[in-house]
Amino acid sequence: MSSKRLKILxxxxxGTIGSAVKENLLQRHDVVTAGTKSGDVxxxxxxxxxxxxxxxxxxxxxxxxxxxGKATFAPFEELEAAPLESSQHRIGIENKLMGQINVAQCAxxxxxxxxxxxxxxxxxxxxxxxGSVSPSMVNGALDAFVRAAAMEMPRxxxxxxxxxxxxxxxxxxxxxxxxxxKPVAAEDVALAYSRSVESLVNGQVLxxx
Amino acid sequence: MSSKRLKILxxxxxGTIGSAVKENLLQRHDVVTAGTKSGDVxxxxxxxxxxxxxxxxxxxxxxxxxxxGKATFAPFEELEAAPLESSQHRIGIENKLMGQINVAQCAxxxxxxxxxxxxxxxxxxxxxxxGSVSPSMVNGALDAFVRAAAMEMPRxxxxxxxxxxxxxxxxxxxxxxxxxxKPVAAEDVALAYSRSVESLVNGQVLxxx
Numbered sequence: 001m002s003s004k005r006l007k008i009l010x011x012x013x014x015g016t017i018g019s020a021v022k023e024n025l026l027q028r029h030d031v032v033t034a035g036t037k038s039g040d041v042x043x044x045x046x047x048x049x050x051x052x053x054x055x056x057x058x059x060x061x062x063x064x065x066x067x068x069g070k071a072t073f074a075p076f077e078e079l080e081a082a083p084l085e086s087s088q089h090r091i092g093i094e095n096k097l098m099g100q101i102n103v104a105q106c107a108x109x110x111x112x113x114x115x116x117x118x119x120x121x122x123x124x125x126x127x128x129x130x131g132s133v134s135p136s137m138v139n140g141a142l143d144a145f146v147r148a149a150a151m152e153m154p155r156x157x158x159x160x161x162x163x164x165x166x167x168x169x170x171x172x173x174x175x176x177x178x179x180x181x182k183p184v185a186a187e188d189v190a191l192a193y194s195r196s197v198e199s200l201v202n203g204q205v206l207x208x209x
Numbered sequence: 210m211s212s213k214r215l216k217i218l219x220x221x222x223x224g225t226i227g228s229a230v231k232e233n234l235l236q237r238h239d240v241v242t243a244g245t246k247s248g249d250v251x252x253x254x255x256x257x258x259x260x261x262x263x264x265x266x267x268x269x270x271x272x273x274x275x276x277x278g279k280a281t282f283a284p285f286e287e288l289e290a291a292p293l294e295s296s297q298h299r300i301g302i303e304n305k306l307m308g309q310i311n312v313a314q315c316a317x318x319x320x321x322x323x324x325x326x327x328x329x330x331x332x333x334x335x336x337x338x339x340g341s342v343s344p345s346m347v348n349g350a351l352d353a354f355v356r357a358a359a360m361e362m363p364r365x366x367x368x369x370x371x372x373x374x375x376x377x378x379x380x381x382x383x384x385x386x387x388x389x390x391k392p393v394a395a396e397d398v399a400l401a402y403s404r405s406v407e408s409l410v411n412g413q414v415l416x417x418x
Contacts, residue, residue: 048290076361081257081311084293084303089310093302094293101298101346102290125349128357137310140334140353141346148337148345152285 005029008197009054009061011045011103012068014038016169017120020186021067021193028198032058035068045069045099048106055110063197064107065118069096071135073177079133092138101145104159108149117159118196119146123209125163129177139163143205150203158203160196164189165209184208214238217406218263218270220254220312221277223247225378226329229395230276230402237407241267244277254278254308257315264319272406273316274327278305280344282386288342301347310354313368317358326368327405328355332418334372338386348372352414359412367412369405373398374418393417 006029012018013033022031033039034054041057043050045066055061071092079088087093100119107117124132125139146161153159166178169186192206215238221227222242231240242248243263250266252259254275264270280301288297296302309328316326333341334348355370362368375387378395401415 048292051290076358077317077363079314081260081315083257084307087307087311089307093307097350098293098296098298098302102296105288106290108286124357125353126356128353128360130361133354133357133361136357137350137354140356141306141350144334144337144349145342145346147335147349148333148342149285151337152339152342154286 006062006197007032007058007060008063008065009034009058011035011043011064011066015068016167016186017164017189018067020190021065024187024190024194025197045103046094048102051103051106055106059110060112061107061110061115062112063116063118064103064111065193065197066100066103067120067193069099069120069138071096071138073131073135074133075131076133089134089137092134096135097138097141100142104145104149108153108157111157113155113157115155115157116197117157118193119159119161121161121163121205123163123165123181123207127181129179129181131177146205147203153202158196158200160201160204160206162189162192162196163205163207163209164192182209215271215406216241216267216269217272217274218243218267220244220252220273220275224277225376225395226373226398227274227276229399230274233396233399233403234406254312255303257311260312260315264315268319269321270316270319270324271321272325272327273312273320274402274406275309275312276329276402278309278329278347280305280347282340282344283342284340285342298343298346301343305344306347306350309351313354313358317362317366320366322364322366324364324366325406326366327402328368328370330370330372330414332372332374332390332416336390338388338390340386355414356412362411367405367409369410369413369415371398371401371405372414372416372418373401391418
C-alpha cells in the first residue's frame with residue numbers, strides 16, 4: 001500500500017491543519033482540497049447533498065480527510081436547556097459532529113475498496129478546559145463514532161480520527177482557552193493523518209499531544 | 210453528607226435501572242420519580258419547558274438522576290448522510306443526548322447548593338457492538354459532556370455519569386446485541402448512582418462492567 005499513488009480529498013484543506021496535511025501528502029499522492037469557499041471543489045459539510053455531489057464528481061477516491069468543523073465555546077453557566085433548534089450546542093452538533101459523520105457515511109459508499117476515512121476531534125474530549133463543554137461533547141461523540149463505525153466498515157475500508165492538542169499556529173486565537181497545554185506543530189499533527197491513510201490502523205483515536 | 214436525608218428526583222424511575230436506583234435510595238432518602246407517562250410527576254426530556262416546570266414544582270431538590278434515553282440501533286451501512294432533521298442519529302441526539310444535557314443544564318440552575326446530577330451513558334462508548342454506531346456516539350458525547358461540565362459546576366455542585374454494561378434484566382431485549390458481554394445486575398448498577406449522589410466524586414464516568 002505504501003508505494004501506491006493515492007487520490008486523497010482533504011475537506012478543510014486550506015485551514016491550518018488541512019494545509020499541513022496537504023503539504024505532507026502531496027509529496028507522495030494526488031491531493032484535492034475542498035472547502036465552503038476555498039479549495040479545488042466547494043462543499044458544505046452541513047449540506048449532505050453538496051458532499052454527495054463532490055464525491056460523485058471526484059470519483060474514484062482512495063481516501064478522504066476532514067480537518068474542519070465548528071463548535072461553540074461558552075461558559076457552562078450560559079448554556080441553557082433549550083430545544084435543539086435554539087440550543088447553543090446546535091452548531092457543534094450540526095457542523096463538527098454531524099458534518100463529519102455525514103462525510104464519513106457518504107465516503108463509506110463512494111470510496112474505492114480498501115479506502116480510508118480520517119476525521120478530526122481534539123484533546124478536549126479527555127482534557128476539557130473552561131468553556132469547552134460543547135466542543136468536548138462533540139469530540140467525545142466523534143471518537144466513539146469512529147470506534148464503532150470502524151468495525152462495520154464494508155469493502156476493507158478503514159476509519160480513524162486524529163485528536164490534536166492546541167496548535168502552535170492557532171495560539172493567537174485559542175491560546176487563552178488552553179493555558180498549561182503544550183502546543184503541537186501543524187506539521188506533526190499532519191503525520192497522524194498520514195499514518196491513518198498510509199498505514200493499516202483502523203478504529204483508532206490518533207492523539208497528538 | 211452521608212447522614213443527611215436528601216430529596217432526590219429520578220427521571221426514568223419506573224424503568225429497569227430507575228426502579229433499582231429508587232429501591233436503593235429509598236432506604237435512606239426521599240425519592241420522587243418522573244417519566245413521560247408514569248412516575249410521581251410527568252415530564253418529557255425532549256421538552257425543556259416540561260423539565261423546568263418539574264424542577265420548579267419539586268424545589269428544593271438535592272439531587273437529580275436520569276436513567277432513560279433513546280438511541281437508534283441499526284447496521285452502520287443503513288445510516289445515510291442526511292440533514293439532522295431526517296438523520297437516523299436524530300433520536301439519539303434529541304433524546305438520550307440533548308434530553309439528559311437539558312436536564313443537567315436545568316438542574317444546575319435549580320438544585321440546592323452542593324446538589325448533584327447523575328446521568329446515564331453506557332459501555333458502548335468504549336466497547337461498540339454491531340449496530341451501535343449511533344448509541345456509541347451518544348454515549349461518548351455524554352461522557353465527555355460530564356467531564357467538561359463538572360469543572361464549571363457552580364455552587365459546589367457535582368455531576369457524574371453511570372456507564373453500565375448490558376443489564377441481566379434486559380437480556381431479552383438487548384442480549385442479541387451484546388454477545389460475549391458479561392451482564393450486570395440492576396441492583397449493582399444502582400450502587401453507582403448511590404456513589405455519585407452520596408459520595409463526593411465529581412466529573413467521573415462510573416463504569417459498571
